[in-house]
Amino acid sequence: MPLSLFPIPKIPLIRPGDDLATILLEALENTHLSLEDGDILVLAQKIVSKAEGRQVNLAEINPSEAAIELATRSAKDPRLCELILRESNEILRVRPGTVIVEHRLGFVCASAGIDHSNVNAPEAQAAGTRPEDWVLLLPEDPDRSALEIRRRLKLLTGHCLGVMIIDSHGRAWRNGIVGTCIGLSGLPAVVDARGKPDLFGYRLRITFIAVADELAAAASLVMGEAAEGTPAVLVRGFPYPLREGSLKELLRPKEQDMFR
């Protein structure tokens, strides 16, 4: 069976409190696709964060002294820097235009994953606020978000599915961003291939495969440049057995990391 990734078109703009599971099922009705057990839904972080009300109006943020100092070093808005600090365990690198952090969720990313674009501008204006002041934080707990969406989909459809939430991350050493898992439920994050012999009976020395990140990259390719356009992808043919997984599987302990 091939691995197939179907973009789910016509997902409307998401607002705080929206029921993503229902919205996804409605969008799927516009396609020729029907869900099957073992399918995986990959969701862009943005729609999950928006449904969870993670929008913040910078006009309401008072930057601390540390945020003002970070703003000077990074040439970023002090109020944004305040949010970056609140959302991070540790600031790892700062250059003008770039702040690399360990997010409070444990992964390394730029600007604590806080996104300035794609806030619903017309609504911001209608509310008397400046669209450019709104930013979007990552979900509070993406593993939990994925679990809740998965449970709701199970309730609505009866199907056992996997759900993964992805964001676009830069990497050390290589140019360009790639889709990266920030939370999941119902599929493994990492598969342990230790001890499986190869064709000639040698034990494979390569041990762990980051299958969730591989799938996140694949789904990101299908979501395309404007993640708002197709922020959800249906995956069929995931080649590993499904089980409950967690972002934590993907996080290398700091003391084992040679590049921190």
Place this chain on the structure above:
Amino acid sequence: MPLSLFPIPKIPLIRPGDDLATILLEALENTHLSLEDGDILVLAQKIVSKAEGRQVNLAEINPSEAAIELATRSAKDPRLCELILRESNEILRVRPGTVIVEHRLGFVCASAGIDHSNVNAPEAQAAGTRPEDWVLLLPEDPDRSALEIRRRLKLLTGHCLGVMIIDSHGRAWRNGIVGTCIGLSGLPAVVDARGKPDLFGYRLRITFIAVADELAAAASLVMGEAAEGTPAVLVRGFPYPLREGSLKELLRPKEQDMFR
């Protein structure tokens, strides 16, 4: 159109001098798949390296003083360390069991991508050598390898295809290996999304998408744990315009890298 990745089964063991294009076309004949313009073939590094005769018998390697020193620090075979040094621009990190280098091709990886497993053991024994002494180097120039296979496929089928060669790399910060592009021809490595407005007319601040690495990760998922089993994947529905690409697009210049 979905993005679909089909494993190409029944690829035989590859030997030096083999014509990979012909072997791939023969393997495709065993499937219901026929090539179309715009398809991309993703190949595991191993089969390309084997066809190019990149096998080395460690019994023929005399380790230098530097290699013996590296062997002490890394707890690896001094002869393997000699090859790692020859294949690398720079040694970045060394711990017992691990050597992270900048490969002479410019990317960062473990052990210069030299693989100990999956050498054709019966043939090694028949030739009076020890199977465990054979290792496999990466292709001399994977972009060129991809171009040559692409040209040969064009000649044999008339189809305009993309060809990518991938390996499994570890990453900073995150557990597990992921499929990663080490050479390509006929598809972009990086897509520039700068200046494309989002739904609300904001300019996207995220600039470059590493589409080749995203596709490499996707293909790796399909190749599975035992890369020797399905070392080639046919990709249909790649969502970006094809053009000539190069590994160089993916390599972050050292002076711009905050994690070296």
